Amino acid sequence: MSVPATYDVVGVGNSLVDVIAHAEDHFIESEGLVKGSMALIESDRAVSLYRSMGTAVEMSGGSAANTMCGVASFGGRAAYIGKVADDDLGSVFAHDLRAVGVVFRPGNPEGEMRTGRCLILVSPDAQRTMSTYLGMSSWLHPGDLDETVIADAQVTYLEGYLFDRPEAKEAFRAAASTAHSAGRRVALSLSDSFCVDRHRDDFRGLVRDEVDVLFGNADELCSLYEVGSFEEAVRAVRRECHLAAVTNGKDGSVIVTPDGVIRVSAEPVARVVDTTGAGDLFASGFLHGLTSGRSLADCGRLGSIAAAEVISHVGPRPLVELRRLVTF
């Protein structure tokens, strides 16, 4: 048992503002995008894609940042480490974390990069297709990590997207090492099946050696273990990981441990409007449960509640206090 922690969870991730527009499937195809995926884009492409998109709404996003907002919304003590520029979108990002009580450690802005942004196209069937210009967020390096905060959090939560840039990957490993040295746990979100594809060997090694809690969806797990079915993926992760929470869309989720598999239903949703943030918010509920001593089944239920809230509206963060939705 480690010493009491000031924070339940500290997230480390890419600090992005989401730029959200509705788009028909033919637009997504005509732009050469893969529906449902996340692609990295450079500055020029961000400009040209934005130019062709319709009226947009700007909201703070970023996978791990969304998750920390969810933890705080459940009443948990959350912190977040990530890098923004000294510009309008950087101010928006910082404001929206602090507004829900997340302690933000932004590191220092440097160079000429702008705050990162994620251009999100929401299809009529509520799926989202993301094109991310990482900007300043990709400059996150080990020197930006507030080690005191990491050592003082029960769980350090890292998003797989960090692996897409060398400096951030280094920060990822440094954060995991700091957390473990302090006797804390490390959680990883696989983020996206294409991201897993790009970094499969690294992720496999991490999951075996350094990750205490793994988050991913069926596609991501199948990609990680190069298997064809959800059940095979669950068997594979069970052999290699202490604790994994695997989501499977409307079929709910399974919590996988060496001792067994717990199945958790999805919460009913009147109308799915925008699936952005579903995985991020599932992780927030699960982590809040885990850090407040709930059973694994209840952790899964909290995850389902948070995911159901966020897919019922546009945007990647809860619009109501999640603690009010907990009735058990």
Next chain:
Amino acid sequence: MSVPATYDVVGVGNSLVDVIAHAEDHFIESEGLVKGSMALIESDRAVSLYRSMGTAVEMSGGSAANTMCGVASFGGRAAYIGKVADDDLGSVFAHDLRAVGVVFRPGNPEGEMRTGRCLILVSPDAQRTMSTYLGMSSWLHPGDLDETVIADAQVTYLEGYLFDRPEAKEAFRAAASTAHSAGRRVALSLSDSFCVDRHRDDFRGLVRDEVDVLFGNADELCSLYEVGSFEEAVRAVRRECHLAAVTNGKDGSVIVTPDGVIRVSAEPVARVVDTTGAGDLFASGFLHGLTSGRSLADCGRLGSIAAAEVISHVGPRPLVELRRLVTF
């Protein structure tokens, strides 16, 4: 009859991005704000109020700009003149106009000001309270007006808010003069009852001498003529104005001409979510009708349709193509 025009309407106004958060009434009171009104704030106050607001969403706004987006959404040919800075919010503002087909003439950025923003608190009863930091938008001066566009638009639409800064007021008068010299019409929106209060004499003179189409709501008209009832205000405006469209919330609107008064019902709305933009969008429908040769009663109905759409969701601009909602 003047020569054919390239544009149906050109709007001139304060170019603002809305920063929208939900807030309880006690928060609005504790911040010393007057519910339902628009107050101008300076930079320091914008920072401190933003800091105390909850999670926000950013969307392009600005009264006349919202109206022009409505005109374009009906299928009309709209242009817009207003000033933004070369920053993230300026890019957002420009993008969202062009995305719906509004021709944007931004003038030149100058000085150290940032793009203007309007901090909007939406109450549980859907009323909005606005605190506006004008920033770059208040630097609009006559030299920023594209006179070719104004001379080439059937109607030049000016928002009353422009009167809050001397340079913009000068631009307002110059735009009206250019429009009339080209044989075009000038429309004015009174904007806000406090704005009318601040500039009553100016507005009274303008309405008598320069305004061809007046837009306002019951409160604004009562303030303009310093009368206590809607009916008195309607009688007063009828004496002084060729054509006025006066909205009165859920009671609909009245179209006032020297020949008589036409009453138009409000469109039913399943749930009023956020009244931001109601007046702006009413004006868009009315102006679209007027510039496409509709009867005054139909102009009013188009206004009601647009207003009903915009109050059914968060944000000041339509989320669907308004032309699709026209069934008559």
